[in-house]
Every structure is written in C-alpha cells, then in structure tokens.
Amino acid sequence: xxxxxxxxxxxxxxxxxxxxxxxxxxxxxxxxxxxxxxxxxxxxxxxxxxxxxxxxxxxxxxxxxxxxxxxxxxxxxxxxxxxxxxxxxxxxxxxxxxxxxxxxxxxxxxxxxxxxxxxxxxxxxxxxxxxxxxxxxxxxxxxxxxxxxxx
Amino acid sequence: xxxxxxxxxxxxxxxxxxxxxxxxxxxxxxxxxxxxxxxxxxxxxxxxxxxxxxxxxxxxxxxxxxxxxxxxxxxxxxxxxxxxxxxxxxxxxxxxxxxxxxxxxxxxxxxxxxxxxxxxxxxxxxxxxxxxxxxxxxxxxxxxxxxxxxx
DNA sequence: CTATATGCAAATAGTTTGCCTGTTA
DNA sequence: TAACAGGCAAACTATTTGCATATAG
Numbered sequence: 001x002x003x004x005x006x007x008x009x010x011x012x013x014x015x016x017x018x019x020x021x022x023x024x025x026x027x028x029x030x031x032x033x034x035x036x037x038x039x040x041x042x043x044x045x046x047x048x049x050x051x052x053x054x055x056x057x058x059x060x061x062x063x064x065x066x067x068x069x070x071x072x073x074x075x076x077x078x079x080x081x082x083x084x085x086x087x088x089x090x091x092x093x094x095x096x097x098x099x100x101x102x103x104x105x106x107x108x109x110x111x112x113x114x115x116x117x118x119x120x121x122x123x124x125x126x127x128x129x130x131x132x133x134x135x136x137x138x139x140x141x142x143x144x145x146x147x148x149x150x151x
Numbered sequence: 152x153x154x155x156x157x158x159x160x161x162x163x164x165x166x167x168x169x170x171x172x173x174x175x176x177x178x179x180x181x182x183x184x185x186x187x188x189x190x191x192x193x194x195x196x197x198x199x200x201x202x203x204x205x206x207x208x209x210x211x212x213x214x215x216x217x218x219x220x221x222x223x224x225x226x227x228x229x230x231x232x233x234x235x236x237x238x239x240x241x242x243x244x245x246x247x248x249x250x251x252x253x254x255x256x257x258x259x260x261x262x263x264x265x266x267x268x269x270x271x272x273x274x275x276x277x278x279x280x281x282x283x284x285x286x287x288x289x290x291x292x293x294x295x296x297x298x299x300x301x302x
Numbered sequence: 303c304t305a306t307a308t309g310c311a312a313a314t315a316g317t318t319t320g321c322c323t324g325t326t327a
Numbered sequence: 328t329a330a331c332a333g334g335c336a337a338a339c340t341a342t343t344t345g346c347a348t349a350t351a352g
Contacts, residue, residue, distance in 0.1 A: 023326055025332060044316080059334045064317065069332095080231045083342070085316060098277055112272035118284055121263035125291030126249055132285050133269055140276030174351055176307060195341080210309045215342065220307095234317070236341060 013075060020073040030055050031066035032075060035090040041106040043085040079106055081134070096132050100139035102146075107139060164226060171224040181206050182217035183226060186241040192257045194236040230257055232285070247283050251290035253297075258290060 013032055014024045022028070034051045035042070042050070048063045067088055070076040079087040081099045087106055096109040122128055138146060164183055165175045173179070185202045186193070193201070199214045218239055221227035230238040232250045238257060247260040273279055289297060 023331065025326075027333070057334075061318080061335075062333055065332070078233065080233060082229065082231060083237050086234050096271060098273065098279070101280070107277075109271055109273055112270060114270055118269045119263060119266055120247060120260055120284060120286065122249065122260055122286065123291075125294060126258075126286075127289040127294040127297075128249070128286045129252070129288035131287070133271060133282055134285055135271065135273065135277075135279045135282040137280035138278040140274075143276060143278040146278075174306065176351075178308070208309075212310075212343080213308055216307070 016073040016075050017069060020069070022069045022073060025066075027055070027058055027062050028066045028069055030058070031063060032070055032090065035070075035076060035088060039089070039091060039108070041079055041087040041089050043087055045085065047088065081106060094132075096135065098135045098137070098139065100142050101136055102138055102142040105139050109133075109135065167224040167226050168220060171220070173220045173224060176217075178206070178209055178213050179217045179220055181209070182214060183221055183241065186221075186227060186239060190240070190242060190259070192230055192238040192240050194238055196236065198239065232257060245283075247286065249286045249288070249290065251293055252287055253289055253293040256290050260284075260286065 010029065013029060017024050017028060031047060031051055034047055037050070044060070044063055044067060047067065048058070048060050051058050051063060067076065067078075070090075071078050071088075074092065075090065077089045077092065079089050079097065081097070082104050084104060089106075089108070091108055094111050096111065098107040098109050099105070100107075118131070118133070120131075137143075161180065164180055168175050168179060182198060182202055185198055188201070195211070195214055195218060198218065199209070199211050202209050202214060218227065218229075221241075222229050222239075225243065226241065228240045228243065230240050230248065232248070233255050235255060240257075240259070242259055245262050247262065249258040249260050250256070251258075269282075269284070271282075288294075
C-alpha cells in the first residue's frame, strides 16, 4: 500500500492527457477545472465564459480544442440530445441521463444499486464498449409547471 | 370489427398530425414517406435532397418544419449523438441505438425478447415518459478496419 | 375565409480552420 | 528546438427567421 497522499486531481489529468497523446497545457487543465466547478452540462460557450473569468485571454477555439482533448482522454463526456449546442459532462462515473422534453435540460441519474446490466441483442460484428440509459420526460420544474396549467 | 382494409399508412399519419394540432400537407406526408423509404438515420439535408427528387419545389425550411411536426406528432425520432448534424429516424417501435465511436454512424438495435426493463433510481419530481439504451463502441466496418491495422 | 404552411432569402448559432506566434517536452 | 498548442479572425455548416404568397380545413 502506498503511504503517500492520494494523487492530486491534477496528476490524474496529466496522466490521462499524456496517455492519449496530448500535452498538458494550462488551458486544458483550466477548462477541466471549470467543468468540475459546476456540473450542469454547460455548452462550449458556457465553458468559455466561465473559463474567461480567471483566464481572460483564453479563446473559443482553444475551449473547443481543450474539450476535444478531454473527451478523447476520457475525462469528459460529450452530451448531445437535441438540435441545440453540444454539452459537456465531467462525470465519468457510470451514470445515466434524463432529458427534459420541454426545457431541454440534461440531468445526471446515478445508477441505483439494484440496477442490472440490460441484455440487448447486439448483432454480430459490433464491438460494444459502454452503454448508458437515456430517459426522457419532464424535469421537476417543467412537470410542476404542467400541473399548474391544468389546474 | 371493421370489415374494410386496415387503414393505410396515410390515414395514420393524418390522424397523428391532427392530434398534435398540425395540418396535413403534401410536404409533410412526403417527408415522412421519404424517411420510411431508407431507414438510415438521414440528416435534414439528406432528407431534403431525397425529397426533392419527387417534389422539386420543396425547400429546406419546409423540410425542417415537416421534421419538427413529425417529431412532435411522435411519428419520427430525433437522433443526436455528436457534434454533427441532427439525424431523423422513423422507427417508433421501441428500439435502442448503437453509435460508432470512429465513423459516427447510428444503428438501430432491436429490443431482444429477454430484455427486462432496467431499474433506475429517478429522483422525485421527474416525470419519466420513455427510455432508450445507447451503446457505443465500434460498428462492424470500423471494427474490421481496426483489426486490419493491428495485423 | 382565415389560420396555418410554404418557399425564398437573409440572418443567426455553433463549430472548424488557417495562419502566425508562443510553449511544452 | 521541433512538434504541438494557443489566439484571432475568417470560413463553414446547421438551423432559424421574416415576409409575401399559397392552401388546408
């Protein structure tokens, strides 16, 4: 057993980026930290605005570059469920998503302890790597609003 | 029991559109028929090009309008899994999707007979309506190509 | 007859690219 | 110091909108 402190988040990021052939740059680390800060599935532009607060010279193109590098390094998931802008999610624990039909919001759904791996008949030749369950319907806010309209 | 022939596809389309408050127009029916013709998850532009072959005056804006009306009428599903253009799928039978990490292709996965509904802990307040399982990995073509590269 | 849909063109959002400079390993 | 990354602005792609005309109910 190692006696030193657990590796800092930073170390992990560096390692993952390097494993995928990316250099570690202040921008990439900063974009990642920005995502961790508020896990609300921000768009690239949201990330840009937030990242700019403490790194004013960062550019939109760099944000896209960083997000791509993080996605390819398996540090961030790309979330895209409607015609709107792509969203990004730094939660790499196995989890699922709920998408609201009305407001378009995306919400993480943790995997319950009793959850069994679904059995799907995936045709020959496909090489599945991972899966997620996508649930759609109304989020709490929109559901509450829908009830009001019917009152 | 009705003695006449089962309702034509058209009748069903008309009913669904009307139930959702849409008028039935030749363009909407045509876009729907175009989608049914080749179930390969085309983009709006693909649909536009195909639809134009037999309805040369149809416009891109109308294709978007029609696709929206069909989606809202539950005749078509919108499929969006990367930063590329949104794709459309007229298969409303319960089914799932496989997305290829390499080529970005989307494939329908039928639900096997032994499939049990997955149990998710959806927090209070959410009003789930439907779900789908999304599997990612390599499609047969890309998997075969990956093997070759390692040979 | 009237609300709604179409077609066109222009506008906007989202994302990518080229090019030159700066930085990482 | 060489290959890679950043910044900026322009290009591009996907989608939406405004408006005049046409059409479904």
